[in-house]
Amino acid sequence: MNYKVVNKKEYYRSGVFRHFTEDCKCSTSMTARIDVTDLVKYSKEKGTKFYINFLYILSKVLNSRDDYRMGYLWETDELICYDSINPIQYVFHEDTETCTPVYTVYSEDYDEFYRNAVKDVENAKKTREYGLDSKNHPNWFDASYISWLSYDSLNIELPDGYLYFPPIINWGKYREENGRLMMPVTVRLNHAIADGFLVANVYRLLEKEMAAFCNT
Template identity: 80%
Template sequence: MNYKIIDRDTYYRKGVFRHFSEDCKCSTSMTARIDVTDLFEYSKKTKTKFYINFLYILSKVLNSREDYRMGYLWETDELICYDEINPIQYVFHEDTETCTPVYTKYFEDYEKFYANALNDIEKAKQTRDYGLDMANHPNWFDASYISWLSYDSLNIELPDGYLFFAPIVNWGRYRKENGRFLMPVTVRLNHAIADGYLVANVFRLLEQELKCFSS
C-alpha cells in the first residue's frame, strides 16, 4: 500500500474540499442504468462470469483517476491519494442469509485479476464469518452486487462528519428493455473530494471501458 500526501494549498479542489469537509459534511450519489448488452454477450461467448468481468471493469475505472483513490489519515489530518485501490466484493450465503466480505486485489492484467477474484470467491464460500477488517485494508473500496432486484434508486448514508473517501458502488440485476440489457449502478462519493461531475464521470468511464473490453 503506497500513497502520496496531497498539498491542500495547491489541491485543485481546495475551496470545495474545505467547504465540504468543514462546513457542510456530506456525500453525493447517483444511480443510472448502463447498457451491459455487449458485456453479457462477451461473457456468454467466453464462458466467463459476467459478475467478475464487471468487477474488473469497475476496478479499472476507479483506478484510472486520482479523484477516486483519495483517502484521509485521521492520526495526522492528511489528505492522501493511494497508488491503487482494490475492491471489497461480497459472497452471499443462502443458508444463513448473511454476507462475507472478500478482499480482492486489483490487477490491471485481466486474466490475473479474474483468476484471483474467482479464487477469493471460492474461499469465501467455505466460511460464514463476516470478517470485515477495514483497519488493515484502508485502500479498498466497497463493490456490492444486489442480485435480487433491478432497482431504480439506492442511497447509502454515512454519519455526518465522517470523512470516508473510498467509493461505494452498488449494482443490481440487469433487465431487458427494447432488446438491450440495462443494469442499475449506484456510485457514492464524499462531496469533499467529488462533485456531480466526478460521480457522473464514473458512468461515462464505465461505458467507455465496457465497449473497449467487450470488443
C-alpha cells in the same frame, strides 16, 4: 499500500474540499442504468462470469483517476491519494442469508485479476464469518452486487462528519428494456473530493471501458 500526501492548499479542489470538510460534511450519490448488453454477450461467449468481468472493469475505471483513489488520515489530518485501490466484493450464503466480504487485489492484468477473484470467492464460500477488516485495508472500496432486484435508486448513509473517501459502488440485476440489457449502478463519493461531474464521469468511463473490453 503506497500513497502520496496531497498538499491541501495546492489541491485543485481546495475550496470545495474545505467547504465539504468544515461547513457541510456530506456525500453525493447517483443511480443510473448502463447498457451491459455487449458485456453479457461477451461473458457468455467466453464462458466467464459477467459479475467478475464487470468488477474488473469497475476497478480499472476507479484506478484510472486520482479523484477516485483519495483517502483521509484522521490521525494526522492528511489528504492522500493511493497508488491503487482494490474492490471488496461479497459472497451471499443462502443457508444463513448473510454475506462474507471478499478482499480481491486489483491487477490491470485481466487474466490475473479474474483468476484471483474466482479463487477469493471460492475461499469465502467456505466460511460464514463476516470478516470485514477496514483498519487493515484502507485502500479498498466497497463493490456490492444486489442480485435480487433491478432497482431504481439506492442510498448509502454514513455518520455525519465522517470523512470517508473510498468509493461505494452498488449494482443490481440487469433487465431488458427496448431490446437492450440495462443494469442499475449506484455511485457514492464524499462531496469533499467529488462533485456531480466526477460521479457522472464514472458512468462515462464504465461505458468506454466496457466497449474496449468487449472488443479485445
